[in-house]
Amino acid sequence: MGDLAALLGGFGDALTPANLAFAAIGVVLGTAVGVLPGIGPAMTVALLLPLTYALEPASALIMFAGIYYGGMYGGSTTAILLNTPGESSSVVTALEGNRMARSGRAAQALSTAAIGSFVAGTIGSVLLVATAPLMVDLAVGLGEADYFAIMVLALLAVTAVLGSSRVRGFASLFIGLAIGLVGLDAVSGQARLTFGVLQLIDGIDIVVVAVAIFAVGEALWVASRMRRSAVEVIPVGRPWMGREDWKRSWKPWLRGTALGFPFGAVPAGGAELPTFLSYVAERKLSRHPEEFGKGAIEGVAGPEAANNASAAGTLVPTLALGLPTNATAAVLLAAFMSYGIQPGPLLFQREPDLVWALIASLFIGNLLLLALNLPLAPLWAKLLRIPRPYLYAGILFFATLGAYATNLQAFDLWLLLGFGVLGFAMRRFGLPVLPLIIGVIIGPLAEERMRTALTLSQGDWGGLVADPLSVVVYALVALVLLFPLLRRFLPARLGGRPAPVPPSDPGVDLREHEEVPR
Amino acid sequence: MSAPAAPPAAPATGARPARRPRDLSQLGVCAFLVLLGALVVADAATLSQGLVDDGVVGPRPVPYVVGAGLVVTALVLAVDVLRGGRGEAEDGEDVDLSAGSDFKRIGLLVLVFAANVLLVERLGWVVSGALFFGGVAKLLGGRSLLRAVAVGAVLSLLTFYFFWVVLGIQLPPGVLDGVL
Structure with a gap:
């Protein structure tokens, strides 16, 4: 009951005019960047991190949460209207959504995505309220060694399970861990990897790394392979759904939510797998299986709900354990840290007002998004016509602003450029960027936990596995590492019929899909 | 990073040839990883152990693990590349993967x-x-x-x-x- 009262208190804080305004700014901005190509919610929050110097923690985090949810809504718009999902989690939405749009049902596809996202986001937020305190209760009893084990699991899970090539994921992770090493070692006071450069003593600012990898890397990557032909945007009217559309949508929304949330909440879930599973499930359960591949509304409703529910689920480990599992949550964590607040079990005790205001703002943001998206969809679609040179020049401009304003030193801009080139090379060579970001953020925290645990055990490595829980977690780690062997048996069971999108490699099918004569 | 002058033509959209040419420019990534790993290890080796022997709690073990991880990953990646593996270059709204890099x-x-x-x-x-x-x-x-x-x-x-x-x-x- 205490949580409910706290949540109500959170609504009180989140509903002040100022915070309401920040929530509104957040969702508008989030939707816009979700729609805009080349720029996503993670990059946007990274670019806005300098604002944390001027804003109250609650206001800034409410705005960032709005961007997080808004980005999910906006992402479906591009997937449906352009058939070019900006994020891997909207790949499945594009399958049926774009077919619907092509057959003149763009409005219905956008509505079922928006309403489904609202339903899933709201239920997901309720589940967040219900499960986060439970996870906190569990986590409070964790020792340093257990915590270290869980961090290792999260790092490896993000690296090994998501993405199509594990070795490339590990390459990215280790680069991130190496970046995280730079700076003064907190325990011994010795400088690591600074090469005598004074500005590196404090370590490399996560803002600079995140902005460089997400924004500069992406801008360079797009610049190297700019699409010459103008993209074709399918015109939309005002979204609405007929009775039949509602009838066919509501069950997929609920099923998608049920699939998405748990996947988001575990440290290895992500949004790709549940959206795919939801798609397969809907195709199996549909009374119109023949429509799949030609624009079945269930194929939009389910995956979109799964996508948003997973976004809400991701906040559970982010807030309760301090372990983000997607890029936006990782940058959100960086925002907490720039206020000197460490998310984790103690967050709910030390900053209850902040956490509950943030959670309350999720409900408010969802409602705002629904109100914003249904009537304004045609307007959002116009954003797709923004001239590309200006768009990417703007991204680079704001990237330099974000990196420079953090410390007001030109040195950070050199770092920005260097890591930007790294981000470009990673995209070129198919190295996923998420493990790097998570490695930079979690790596130093994990090292600290490990060394504290080892100090407590007086240097005995056995101290890391003294607790049964950590042993269980390491068993899970082993399972994650052996996953490819197990996965060989999975697809046959998952699909029944040959699946249209192999879960391991959504990119391939996308290309096939794009081949449709225009 | 060693950037290839002309990357092998990306597979034409949709055509999906069964066998793609090996993309050896990826070996540059391996070289980068090895160099970075060596750098991390070499730097860690210069750290002093401190007045008291802090053993495993000191500043060195983690860089050693990270450096070793980089080198091992580079080797596995090199094997993968030589066997014809390639990274899935990132797709996006404004990215034309069939175009060569400019x-x-x-x-x-x-x-x-x-x-x-x-x-x-x-x-x-x-x-x-x-x-x-x-x-x-x-x-x-x-x-x-x-x-x-x-x-x-x-x-x-x-x-x-x-x-x-x-x-x-x-x-x-x-x-x-x-x-x-």
Whole structure:
């Protein structure tokens, strides 16, 4: 009951005019960047991190949460209207959504995505309220060694399970861990990897790394392979759904939510797998299986709900354990840290007002998004016509602003450029960027936990596995590492019929899909 | 990073040839990883153990693990590359994977960026930012350099005053010191 009262208190804080305004700014901005190509919610929050110097923690985090949810809504718009999902989690939405749009049902596809996202986001937020305190209760009893084990699991899970090539994921992770090493070692006071450069003593600012990898890397990557032909945007009217559309949508929304949330909440879930599973499930359960591949509304409703529910689920480990599992949550964590607040079990005790205001703002943001998206969809679609040179020049401009304003030193801009080139090379060579970001953020925290645990055990490595829980977690780690062997048996069971999108490699099918004569 | 001059043509959209040519430029990634790993280990080796022997709690074990991880990953990746594996280059709304990489444009962009870094404190945020925006937009295919610079000037003026008035952060005024 205490949580409910706290949540109500959170609504009180989140509903002040100022915070309401920040929530509104957040969702508008989030939707816009979700729609805009080349720029996503993670990059946007990274670019806005300098604002944390001027804003109250609650206001800034409410705005960032709005961007997080808004980005999910906006992402479906591009997937449906352009058939070019900006994020891997909207790949499945594009399958049926774009077919619907092509057959003149763009409005219905956008509505079922928006309403489904609202339903899933709201239920997901309720589940967040219900499960986060439970996870906190569990986590409070964790020792340093257990915590270290869980961090290792999260790092490896993000690296090994998501993405199509594990070795490339590990390459990215280790680069991130190496970046995280730079700076003064907190325990011994010795400088690591600074090469005598004074500005590196404090370590490399996560803002600079995140902005460089997400924004500069992406801008360079797009610049190297700019699409010459103008993209074709399918015109939309005002979204609405007929009775039949509602009838066919509501069950997929609920099923998608049920699939998405748990996947988001575990440290290895992500949004790709549940959206795919939801798609397969809907195709199996549909009374119109023949429509799949030609624009079945269930194929939009389910995956979109799964996508948003997973976004809400991701906040559970982010807030309760301090372990983000997607890029936006990782940058959100960086925002907490720039206020000197460490998310984790103690967050709910030390900053209850902040956490509950943030959670309350999720409900408010969802409602705002629904109100914003249904009537304004045609307007959002116009954003797709923004001239590309200006768009990417703007991204680079704001990237330099974000990196420079953090410390007001030109040195950070050199770092920005260097890591930007790294981000470009990673995209070129198919190295996923998420493990790097998570490695930079979690790596130093994990090292600290490990060394504290080892100090407590007086240097005995056995101290890391003294607790049964950590042993269980390491068993899970082993399972994650052996996953490819197990996965060989999975697809046959998952699909029944040959699946249209192999879960391991959504990119391939996308290309096939794009081949449709225009 | 060793950038390949001409990457093997990306598979044509949709055609999906069964056998793709090996992309040996990826070995550059392996070399980078090995170098980085060696650097991390070499740097860790220079750290002193401290007055007391802090053993495993000291600053060295983690860099050793990370460095070793980098080298091992590089080796596994090299094997993968030689067997014909390749990274799935990232797709996106504005990315045309079937087009070859335009490295001249990347080089010019990096130069414009570097110029901005050098100029930002001399010319100031507003002037340098406007030139930067204009230069990038022009490089990316914008029609009029003048218009792009004008747009950039508006942006950099707005951000300058926003940071100053709202956030209390003064970006370098540079040559416009006193005017702004």
